[in-house]
Amino acid sequence: MNADWIEQVRAGNPRAVARAISAIERGGEEARHIIAAIFRFTGRAHIIGVTGAPGTGKSTLVNEIAKQYRRRGQRVGIVAVDPTSPFSGGALLGDRLRMQDLAGDAGVFIRSMATRGSLGGLAAATADAVKVLDAAGFEIVLIETVGAGQNEVDIARNAHTTLVVEAPGMGDDIQAIKAGIMEIADVLIVNKADHEEVGATVAALEMNLNLKPKTENEWRPPVLKTIATTGQGVAEVVEWIGKHRAYLQAHHLIHARERARARAELERIVQHELMARLLRGVNGTKFDALVEQIVARETDVYAAAEQLMG
Amino acid sequence: MNADWIEQVRAGNPRAVARAISAIERGGEEARHIIAAIFRFTGRAHIIGVTGAPGTGKSTLVNEIAKQYRRRGQRVGIVAVDPTSPFSGGALLGDRLRMQDLAGDAGVFIRSMATRGSLGGLAAATADAVKVLDAAGFEIVLIETVGAGQNEVDIARNAHTTLVVEAPGMGDDIQAIKAGIMEIADVLIVNKADHEEVGATVAALEMNLNLKPKTENEWRPPVLKTIATTGQGVAEVVEWIGKHRAYLQAHHLIHARERARARAELERIVQHELMARLLRGVNGTKFDALVEQIVARETDVYAAAEQLMG
Numbered sequence: 001m002n003a004d005w006i007e008q009v010r011a012g013n014p015r016a017v018a019r020a021i022s023a024i025e026r027g028g029e030e031a032r033h034i035i036a037a038i039f040r041f042t043g044r045a046h047i048i049g050v051t052g053a054p055g056t057g058k059s060t061l062v063n064e065i066a067k068q069y070r071r072r073g074q075r076v077g078i079v080a081v082d083p084t085s086p087f088s089g090g091a092l093l094g095d096r097l098r099m100q101d102l103a104g105d106a107g108v109f110i111r112s113m114a115t116r117g118s119l120g121g122l123a124a125a126t127a128d129a130v131k132v133l134d135a136a137g138f139e140i141v142l143i144e145t146v147g148a149g150q151n152e153v154d155i156a157r158n159a160h161t162t163l164v165v166e167a168p169g170m171g172d173d174i175q176a177i178k179a180g181i182m183e184i185a186d187v188l189i190v191n192k193a194d195h196e197e198v199g200a201t202v203a204a205l206e207m208n209l210n211l212k213p214k215t216e217n218e219w220r221p222p223v224l225k226t227i228a229t230t231g232q233g234v235a236e237v238v239e240w241i242g243k244h245r246a247y248l249q250a251h252h253l254i255h256a257r258e259r260a261r262a263r264a265e266l267e268r269i270v271q272h273e274l275m276a277r278l279l280r281g282v283n284g285t286k287f288d289a290l291v292e293q294i295v296a297r298e299t300d301v302y303a304a305a306e307q308l309m310g
Numbered sequence: 311m312n313a314d315w316i317e318q319v320r321a322g323n324p325r326a327v328a329r330a331i332s333a334i335e336r337g338g339e340e341a342r343h344i345i346a347a348i349f350r351f352t353g354r355a356h357i358i359g360v361t362g363a364p365g366t367g368k369s370t371l372v373n374e375i376a377k378q379y380r381r382r383g384q385r386v387g388i389v390a391v392d393p394t395s396p397f398s399g400g401a402l403l404g405d406r407l408r409m410q411d412l413a414g415d416a417g418v419f420i421r422s423m424a425t426r427g428s429l430g431g432l433a434a435a436t437a438d439a440v441k442v443l444d445a446a447g448f449e450i451v452l453i454e455t456v457g458a459g460q461n462e463v464d465i466a467r468n469a470h471t472t473l474v475v476e477a478p479g480m481g482d483d484i485q486a487i488k489a490g491i492m493e494i495a496d497v498l499i500v501n502k503a504d505h506e507e508v509g510a511t512v513a514a515l516e517m518n519l520n521l522k523p524k525t526e527n528e529w530r531p532p533v534l535k536t537i538a539t540t541g542q543g544v545a546e547v548v549e550w551i552g553k554h555r556a557y558l559q560a561h562h563l564i565h566a567r568e569r570a571r572a573r574a575e576l577e578r579i580v581q582h583e584l585m586a587r588l589l590r591g592v593n594g595t596k597f598d599a600l601v602e603q604i605v606a607r608e609t610d611v612y613a614a615a616e617q618l619m620g
Contacts, residue, residue, distance in 0.1 A: 039607055039609075040607045053364065262601045269611055271584070292569070297350045305576060
């Protein structure tokens with residue numbers, strides 16, 4: 001990248017931002033160099049995680065939320081995390097439709113992140129892409145994740161405010177309750193609220209919230225209804241995001257969230273790097289030999305791990 | 311545990327098996343001692359992973375598959391992995407219904423595993439619970455996971471044969487394609503095949519399979535239709551599991567799968583243990599101070615990681 005790339009990123013130049021994120025996806029020295037150069041310009045964006053099962057209409061909802069912020073004059077970055085394998089071929093129809101919908105608005109930057117190698121790598125690349133958008137002056141950054149697995153939750157949690165999206169009538173269980181992601185929700189949204197079973201889904205979520213022991217001054221997630229396809233209820237979502245942000249500030253919790261995020265990120269990087277060092281130090285043949293011993297039931301995996309670490 | 315526990319586990323005594331798995335869930339020295347004692351009796355079971363989104367009816371399907379194996383005279387262990395948080399309170403209604411359905415059959419052992427702490431810990435406990443069931447002489451072990459996140463996929467992958475369950479009409483995208491889990495499927499199942507949109511879901515899955523570049527002798531996952539609530543199509547699922555097993559044996563791939571599994575497990579344990587050792591060695595204050603420096607944007611997380619590892 002040329003000499004003034006960092007000024008171009010900070011000015012929000014879309015090509016410079018896109019190239020920085022691509023470099024981050026490739027990883028390695030260049031990625032670390034970018035983060036080292038921009039981290040001091042981060043910390044201004046309000047980061048919003050959006051998670052929910054496929055079919056809840058959460059991509060449409062994210063688009064509508066972005067439009068609401070645009071009407072309020074704020075610049076919006078969107079990171080759509082899609083753990084689609086190389087096999088199924090990258091960006092899906094939904095992403096292309098989305099591009100059309102918001103295309104031509106320089107105040108919106110959209111980026112899909114796909115799995116390259118491990119999901120751990122995806123989490124790291126997502127966190128770093130958010131830093132680029134933050135440094136590029138996007139006041140709002142939305143991170144959208146497809147699933148409700150722990151990794152997706154970790155990605156969404158990389159946020160100040162987390163929205164959990166449900167849709168009624170998707171089966172006999174509610175994704176958020178079943179997958180245990182209720183407790184990371186700051187705002188619960190039942191999308192597709194024109195569906196007849198919406199009342200039952202809202203009631204089930206409310207009931208679960210009521211089961212939770214309360215502490216004083218604790219944030220109580222609202223359960224909101226939206227119809228993303230018509231935009232109905234989306235302004236209220238944005239209002240509640242604002243209320244949550246104000247709550248975090250009033251209770252000095254922004255710093256606590258940042259600290260938890262920094263801690264998790266530091267642990268992840270150290271863990272990965274320690275393993276890489278061990279594997280560089282250990283004779284590859286020794287590792288393979290231990291694997292064969294486990295397969296042959298000559299040693300158990302914990303004993304093999306002890307041997308490997310000396 | 312008393313002196314002859316290992317004989318009791320090997321004899322398939324349900325109380326001994328349950329207690330061994332409970333000890334494994336608690337972790338620590340006792341868990342390692344159990345694994346060290348039983349690993350040499352493992353390697354006999356055919357391990358079947360079953361994954362799919364909530365609402366696909368996969369618990370019912372797992373029950374029906376278990377019944378099919380019982381009719382064939384085989385003993386069946388089921389590990390239902392439920393990443394339900396402590397918050398939502400452990401075993402759900404579905405598990406209790408399931409217990410009633412298969413209760414009283416000594417040839418079936420069912421165990422729900424819930425998240426205690428990290429999902430990484432859950433993956434380890436699940437792998438070890440499967441070893442206990444294997445050592446206890448269950449010829450078939452089914453591992454059922456709720457989600458389609460990478461961690462759930464890793465858990466299901468701890469298997470010789472992996473079933474991916476879909477249901478028609480759950481939204482505008484197909485979970486398996488969207489989440490990139492097609493390539494781990496050995497058998498694709500569209501459950502709730504009495505639903506009108508079943509044809510479209512089958513066609514979408516078949517189309518994706520056809521997109522995949524073929525190599526000679528490669529396994530081609532069948533796309534099967536079932537109605538788990540009536541048992542329809544389940545015998546065919548069990549036949550295809552048998553075909554897949556025969557394929558693995560004919561192409562000497564059982565050993566390759568075992569090796570990949572042992573390698574992944576060894577890496578996971580070493581990574582966890584290295585981190586624990588680092589944290590024991592590092593002054594807690596130093597770690598905290600680095601976190602604060604990251605939050606204050608005085609250092610970036612990669613530079614902090616370098617400092618921590620010296």
